[in-house]
Amino acid sequence: FEEQQSATYNRVYCPPNFIDVENNDGDVINGAWRENDVHIQGIQPCNARRATIAAYEQRDKLTNYFLTPQGEILWQYEYVRRGQNCDRM
Numbered sequence: 001f002e003e004q005q006s007a008t009y010n011r012v013y014c015p016p017n018f019i020d021v022e023n024n025d026g027d028v029i030n031g032a033w034r035e036n037d038v039h040i041q042g043i044q045p046c047n048a049r050r051a052t053i054a055a056y057e058q059r060d061k062l063t064n065y066f067l068t069p070q071g072e073i074l075w076q077y078e079y080v081r082r083g084q085n086c087d088r089m
Helices: 053-066 076-080
Strands: none
Touching: none
């Protein structure tokens, strides 16, 4: 293979014009990968990964802590409400 024979510093993971690009007018120019679909064959479907029960428990502990006077920071409520049109009471 040509890439295997080339020097390490000349090797290209993604050759020029391989991926889709957008020109200055916003038009998408199809990349060479679309010409032959052999590049994406054999890809296994991604299955949802669920966090462990311990991770959910830790998330809940942190949530509860950050909603207490000891755990909150001055700007957190302002950050959460950013972009909303709500009256502060």
